[in-house]
Structures are given as C-alpha cells and as structure tokens.
Amino acid sequence: MPMVTMASQKNKLDGSVERAAYKFLQKLQRDDTTPGLHIEPMINARDERVRTGRVNQQWRAVLYKLTSDSGNHYVYMGTYPHDEAIDIARSHVLKMNLALGVPEFQRIVTEEAPVQQETSEKGETPAPTFGPEQTEVANQPKQPTWQNQLSHTWSEETLVSQAGIAGQYAAEALAATTFSEFSAVLDKAPEAQGLVLLELANGKDFETVKDELGLSPVTAEDKEEQLEQFLRRPSSVGFVYVWDNPDELKNALESKNFESWRVFLHPEQRRFAEQDNSGSYRLSGGAGTGKTVVLVHRARNLARRDPEARIILSTFTKVLADSLRTQLKKLDASVPQTQRIGDAGVAVLGLDQIAAQIISQATAREKQAATQLVLGTTDNTLAGRTYNVRQVFENALTLVQPDLPDDVVHPSFLEQEYVSVVLAHRIVDEIGYVRANRKGRGTALNRRARKELWRVFSQFRRDQQLDNEVSFPELAAISAAVLQQRAERGEQLPADHVLVDEGQDLHSGHWAMLRALVPDGPNDLFIAEDSHQRIYGQKVPLSRFGINIVGRARRLRLNYRTTAENLALAVQILSGGDYTDIEDTPEDSSEYRSVRSGPRPHLEAATSLADQIAIAARYIKSWVHDGVDPGVIGVMVRSERVENMVERGLREADALDLCTDSDQPGVQIMTMHSAKGMEFERAIIIGAGADELPAMWQIKGLPEAEQEDVELRERSLLYVAATRARDELVITWTGEASKYLSD
Numbered sequence: 001m002p003m004v005t006m007a008s009q010k011n012k013l014d015g016s017v018e019r020a021a022y023k024f025l026q027k028l029q030r031d032d033t034t035p036g037l038h039i040e041p042m043i044n045a046r047d048e049r050v051r052t053g054r055v056n057q058q059w060r061a062v063l064y065k066l067t068s069d070s071g072n073h074y075v076y077m078g079t080y081p082h083d084e085a086i087d088i089a090r091s092h093v094l095k096m097n098l099a100l101g102v103p104e105f106q107r108i109v110t111e112e113a114p115v116q117q118e119t120s121e122k123g124e125t126p127a128p129t130f131g132p133e134q135t136e137v138a139n140q141p142k143q144p145t146w147q148n149q150l151s152h153t154w155s156e157e158t159l160v161s162q163a164g165i166a167g168q169y170a171a172e173a174l175a176a177t178t179f180s181e182f183s184a185v186l187d188k189a190p191e192a193q194g195l196v197l198l199e200l201a202n203g204k205d206f207e208t209v210k211d212e213l214g215l216s217p218v219t220a221e222d223k224e225e226q227l228e229q230f231l232r233r234p235s236s237v238g239f240v241y242v243w244d245n246p247d248e249l250k251n252a253l254e255s256k257n258f259e260s261w262r263v264f265l266h267p268e269q270r271r272f273a274e275q276d277n278s279g280s281y282r283l284s285g286g287a288g289t290g291k292t293v294v295l296v297h298r299a300r301n302l303a304r305r306d307p308e309a310r311i312i313l314s315t316f317t318k319v320l321a322d323s324l325r326t327q328l329k330k331l332d333a334s335v336p337q338t339q340r341i342g343d344a345g346v347a348v349l350g351l352d353q354i355a356a357q358i359i360s361q362a363t364a365r366e367k368q369a370a371t372q373l374v375l376g377t378t379d380n381t382l383a384g385r386t387y388n389v390r391q392v393f394e395n396a397l398t399l400v401q402p403d404l405p406d407d408v409v410h411p412s413f414l415e416q417e418y419v420s421v422v423l424a425h426r427i428v429d430e431i432g433y434v435r436a437n438r439k440g441r442g443t444a445l446n447r448r449a450r451k452e453l454w455r456v457f458s459q460f461r462r463d464q465q466l467d468n469e470v471s472f473p474e475l476a477a478i479s480a481a482v483l484q485q486r487a488e489r490g491e492q493l494p495a496d497h498v499l500v501d502e503g504q505d506l507h508s509g510h511w512a513m514l515r516a517l518v519p520d521g522p523n524d525l526f527i528a529e530d531s532h533q534r535i536y537g538q539k540v541p542l543s544r545f546g547i548n549i550v551g552r553a554r555r556l557r558l559n560y561r562t563t564a565e566n567l568a569l570a571v572q573i574l575s576g577g578d579y580t581d582i583e584d585t586p587e588d589s590s591e592y593r594s595v596r597s598g599p600r601p602h603l604e605a606a607t608s609l610a611d612q613i614a615i616a617a618r619y620i621k622s623w624v625h626d627g628v629d630p631g632v633i634g635v636m637v638r639s640e641r642v643e644n645m646v647e648r649g650l651r652e653a654d655a656l657d658l659c660t661d662s663d664q665p666g667v668q669i670m671t672m673h674s675a676k677g678m679e680f681e682r683a684i685i686i687g688a689g690a691d692e693l694p695a696m697w698q699i700k701g702l703p704e705a706e707q708e709d710v711e712l713r714e715r716s717l718l719y720v721a722a723t724r725a726r727d728e729l730v731i732t733w734t735g736e737a738s739k740y741l742s743d
Contacts, residue, residue: 099164376428442705
C-alpha cells in the first residue's frame with residue numbers, strides 16, 4: 001500500500017472538487033497502479049519525481065513520488081485546474097531547506113513582482129474602518145503602527161544564507177512597511193519560512209525561533225535521508241503524514257476549511273501535544289494561540305500510546321466540553337471516547353459532570369465522611385443542587401442581620417469569600433474562619449468582621465441542609481474529599497492523565513478535585529489557561545492544592561486564529577488592566593502576534609438598539625451575498641434580555657433565515673459569556689457602550705478591591721468577544737463607547 005504525505009493546503013477547493021480530491025487520494029492509498037488515476041510523469045519537469053493525477057476532467061493533483069525499500073511514498077502538493085497543475089508540476093521541485101531542516105516546494109522560474117498592499121501615506125497599518133455614514137469620534141481606538149524589526153539585524157543576504165529564506169521572500173519581507181504587506185509575503189512563502197520570518201520580524205533571535213518551532217539544520221550529504229524521515233512524521237512543519245488513516249487524510253485535505261482548522265496543529269504547538277512531562281504542566285497563551293488544539297491532540301496522542309489509559313479531558317462547562325468532544329472526533333474518530341470516568345479511553349466532560357459522577361459512584365459512608373470534612377455535618381444527603389446561590393445568601397442575611405458594612409455583605413462578595421476561603425480551607429467552625437489565611441483576598445477583615453460573617457456562612461449551610469442541597473463549588477470540594485480518602489486507603493484513582501482547558505475560570509473546589517483525580521507523577525495534569533480570558537473564577541495558587549508546576553510552564557504568543565488587525569484592537573482592550581496568571585506572575589499582552597492579516601475592525605456608533613440591529617443585518621446580508629456560510633457568523637450581546645431582542649430584530653430584518661440548506665446551521669446569536677470557546681469567521685458585537693461594559697450592577701456595592709477584580713473580568717469579557725472573530729469583526733454601541741475601547 002502506498003504511503004501519502006500531504007502538504008498544508010493553501011488553495012481552498014469548493015465542495016465538489018474537494019470531495020473528488022478526497023476520493024482520488026483514497027484510491028491512491030489503496031493502489032497507485034489503478035488506471036483511472038492516470039499517475040503520469042512530466043516532460044521537461046524541474047523535478048523528475050513529480051507526477052500529476054487525474055481528479056476529474058478539469059482538475060489534476062500534483063504529486064511527488066519517492067521510492068524506497070518500503071514502497072512508494074507520494075507527497076501531495078495540491079489539486080489545481082488542469083493547465084495550472086501542469087505549470088506547477090513542471091516548475092516546482094521538492095527539496096530540503098538545509099538551514100531550517102524542512103522539506104519545501106520551490107518554484108524554479110523567473111520570480112514575479114511582489115503584490116503591493118494598500119497602505120496609508122505614512123506607510124502605517126490603517127486605523128479601523130467606520131460605517132458608510134459614520135465618522136471618527138473622540139476616543140476611538142487606533143491600530144498601532146507595526147514595527148518590522150528584520151532590518152535591525154538581518155539583510156537579504158543573511159536571511160538567504162543563514163536563515164534559509166528564499167531570496168524573493170527575503171527582499172519582500174525586508175521591504176514591508178505595514179503588516180498587510182508583510183502578511184502577503186507570509187501567505188506566499190512555504191510555511192516554515194513564513195513562521196521564521198514572522199518571529200524574526202518581531203525581534204526574536206534565530207536560535208530561539210528554531211528551538212520553538214522544532215527546526216534543525218541538515219547537511220547537504222544527509223538531505224535525501226532527512227527528507228524521507230521528515231515526511232514520515234505523523235505531523236511536521238507544513239506537512240501531514242497520513243498513509244492509511246482516512247480521518248487524518250480528510251482533516252489534512254480540509255485543513256483550511258473553517259471547522260478543520262480548529263484542530264490543525266501548528267509547529268509551535270506540536271511539542272506540547274507530544275512531549276513527556278515529569279509532573280504537572282501549565283500551558284498559557286492568549287486567545288487563538290492554540291491551547292485547546294494542543295489539548296485535543298495531546299489526548300489523542302496519550303490514547304494512541306496506551307489504549308488502556310484512562311484519560312480525562314475537561315473544561316469549565318458542559319457546553320465547552322461538548323465542543324472538545326466534537327473536535328476530538330473531528331481530529332480522529334478512532335480514538336475511543338467514554339462518558340464515564342475510570343473507563344479506558346478519553347472521557348470528555350465538564351467539571352461539574354465529573355463531580356456529579358464521583359458523588360453518584362460514592363458509597364453512603366464515603367459521602368458522609370466527605371461531607372463532614374467539607375461542611376462539618378453528615379445530615380446533608382447531597383440530593384439537590386443550589387442553582388441560585390445569591391438568593392440563598394440574601395435569605396441568610398435577612399435572618400442573621402450581621403453588623404457589617406454594606407459592601408462586605410454584598411452577595412457577590414459573600415459567594416467569593418465562601419468559595420475562595422471557607423471551602424478552599426475546609427473550614428467548618430468559627431475558630432477555623434477567624435484563623436484562616438485569606439491571602440489573595442483584596443478586602444481586609446478583622447476578627448469581629450470574620451465572626452459576623454461566619455454567622456452568615458453557618459446560616460447559608462443550614463438553609464441548604466434543610467433542602468439537602470449543595471452548591472456546585474461545594475459538590476466539587478466534597479468530590480475531592482471522596483477521592484482523597486480513597487487514595488489514603490490505597491485505592492485506585494479514576495484517571496491516568498487529566499487535561500484541563502480554561503484553567504483561569506476554575507475555583508478552589510475544581511482544583512482540589514482535579515488534583516485528586518490522578519496520582520502525582522509523569523504526565524498527570526496538563527493545564528491550559530489564559531488570565532486575559534478570566535470571566536468567572538478567582539485567582540488561586542495551584543501549589544495550595546498540591547499542583548506543582550515550577551519549571552514546567554510555557555506561554556504561547558503566536559495567534560493562528562485572529563487577524564493582526566483584530567488582535568491589535570483586542571490587545572488595546574486589555575491594555576488598561578493589570579493582569580497576573582494563576583501563579584500570580586504578571587501577564588503582558590503586548591507580545592501577542594498574529595500570522596494572518598485581514599479587514600480592519602468596523603466600529604460603528606448607533607442611535608439606538610434598533611439601529612445597531614439594522615447595522616448587524618446589513619453586514620450579515622452582505623457577507624452571505626458574498627458567499628459566506630451563515631453558520632460561521634456569530635452575533636454577541638451583553639445579556640440574555642438583549643439577546644432575545646436582537647434575535648427578534650434580525651429575524652424581522654430577514655437576516656437570519658438565509659440558509660439554502662435546511663440542515664445547515666444559521667447565524668448564531670448568544671451572550672458574550674456563552675461565546676467563550678466559540679470561533680466564527682465573521683463576528684458582530686452589539687452593545688459595547690459605556691452603559692453596558694462594564695455592567696455597573698456587577699460592581700455597585702462591592703468593596704473597592706472586589707470592584708477592581710470585577711472590572712478586570714468585564715474588560716476580559718469584551719476581549720473574549722473580540723477575539724472570537726477569525727476574519728472580520730464589527731462592534732456597535734449606543735451613546736458613548738465603552739471605556740475599554742477608548743482606554
């Protein structure tokens with residue numbers, strides 16, 4: 001059976017041609033001598049190994065045939081119209097880039113003049129665009145000038161001789177004065193060259209770039225041997241080795257399609273998906289840097305290494321877990337998935353689902369012992385869940401009437417204090433709370449205040465006990481206690497490996513449970529997080545729960561999803577906040593960079609919500625008219641109330657029922673919170689006004705330190721929404737724009 005390696009596909013095929021190419025490659029994998037494939041050598045070709053194959057009457061595949069003792073190995077370059085395929089096959093060679101140690105297709109013809117991109121008179125990246133009837137107003141965000149740092153340390157000669165950059169791309173990259181011009185070079189260059197240029201242009205030294213991308217120079221004598229070895233890797237820079245795996249073949253072929261690129265592993269991400277770690281590991285990075293992709297690939301790799309391994313892949317909510325489950329299936333349908341922790345395979349579950357399973361599987365004695373340890377009682381049977389924690393605290397305040405300032409008895413403050421201090425330290429009495437270490441809590445409390453607050457917490461627990469209910473944070477803390485007691489008895493824990501997404505949004509109960517799920521050891525916990533996207537949880541040091549990651553942490557900075565133009569706006573949103581990660585290390589968003597360029601964000605002030613809906617309808621209809629699938633368009637709003645109004649308004653404007661196929665999803669409308677983990681080709685944010693972001697009802701009445709934390713979460717919420725867009729972003733508001741846009 002022939003082997004097949006696919007190059008990253010830069011030319012997007014329409015559906016019918018894509019299906020024909022897929023069938024062609026399937027047949028090629030089964031038998032390359034099949035007459036209907038018409039695998040033919042080229043006359044007067046630059047590379048004698050090049051072949052073309054017949055996909056259909058109008059389209060041909062360009063292939064390179066390598067032969068070895070193990071049989072034929074085809075490198076699939078792509079599928080093109082007949083005449084273009086012939087030209088490409090005759091003019092391109094497949095060879096090793098010695099400086100970078102990667103295979104590349106190189107065109108051996110007279111080089112074409114570079115395509116010039118639109119620039120301003122000063123050569124700067126243009127500012128965001130405004131609607132046809134809009135004018136720029138005070139405090140509108142500007143796109144920062146892009147700084148090309150190549151010329152500081154590199155010349156065209158050294159880029160060619162030392163960094164392995166082809167002369168054409170070296171000259172164009174050095175001459176680029178805007179990111180649009182530079183991005184055009186990246187689009188044309190082989191993937192490895194493009195990534196190297198991007199990093200060098202952002203000021204990194206060449207040795208660091210090679211290390212991060214896993215590139216190693218090869219000698220001329222070893223180039224043919226290295227070529228074959230490189231192409232046989234399961235995943236390599238610019239190539240995917242698919243051989244007889246039809247799912248991998250299909251994913252690689254579709255790698256530039258919207259759904260498939262979400263599971264496409266890029267070079268900077270690969271090492272984290274494959275490497276062994278001596279203990280718990282933390283991977284951080286901004287939106288679009290591929291943390292979730294790494295987790296999905298890592299789950300697949302661990303399952304392949306050991307089919308009997310019990311792997312848990314989890315995240316903050318069930319909705320996000322469902323997305324992970326879909327991505328894992330999209331990546332490799334052969335990976336066994338299970339819905340039950342403790343079984344072999346990959347259990348993709350939300351954290352609350354995991355806690356519920358632990359409790360449901362626990363014996364009555366285990367639950368009683370754990371409840372006593374966490375809540376100080378055995379009388380709560382844990383039968384129900386407290387969904388409105390705020391209301392229970394308000395009832396407790398009414399009964400207790402504590403002698404405390406209003407800001408300290410704010411229900412939001414009480415809930416955070418209860419989870420971050422009381423549950424985290426398993427406090428069950430007043431003495432324990434008075435003596436508790438409240439490090440990390442911004443509002444100081446003296447002894448008298450703590451005694452008064454404990455009266456409220458005690459009443460909160462009594463009210464829940466009457467209904468045999470616990471909150472979800474309590475359920476996670478009790479689940480952790482169940483598992484820890486099993487470990488103390490020497491019993492087996494439910495997992496061999498635990499992978500966690502959205503770590504920045506987890507609370508103390510989650511961390512205690514995650515630590516208790518898997519024994520301490522190699523490849524035990526792998527945590528992905530981004531402090532800039534923290535819209536729920538409280539910052540807690542992982543070491544408090546026995547999760548030690550000192551020396552085992554890395555941050556991704558290269559954004560593969562969001563365009564440079566959208567990313568610049570998103571970074572501006574963050575610029576007014578002071579962020580630290582879950583280990584309390586300062587985070588800097590200024591180092592984020594994108595591999596892609598696209599349209600500038602559209603910022604439009606409106607006169608009313610109805611006007612904002614009309615603006616959204618105009619963009620949606622225009623995009624669909626231009627061929628954009630309605631299912632990859634997302635509309636985000638601040639609240640569920642506004643969500644319902646926007647949906648009704650867009651429907652009345654005939655901007656929703658645009659699908660020609662009833663089985664295909666239409667435009668998606670959701671709150672900004674619900675959009676977490678989602679990705680769209682085109683995104684619209686409605687309601688980014690000063691009255692909506694920050695939402696004052698979230699802040700009013702809280703202590704000053706707590707207000708600052710809520711402000712950070714509100715700023716992060718707009719950042720999360722703005723980074724959902726892959727290609728084009730529209731933001732509207734009524735009245736004044738949010739200060740997060742003007743900061």
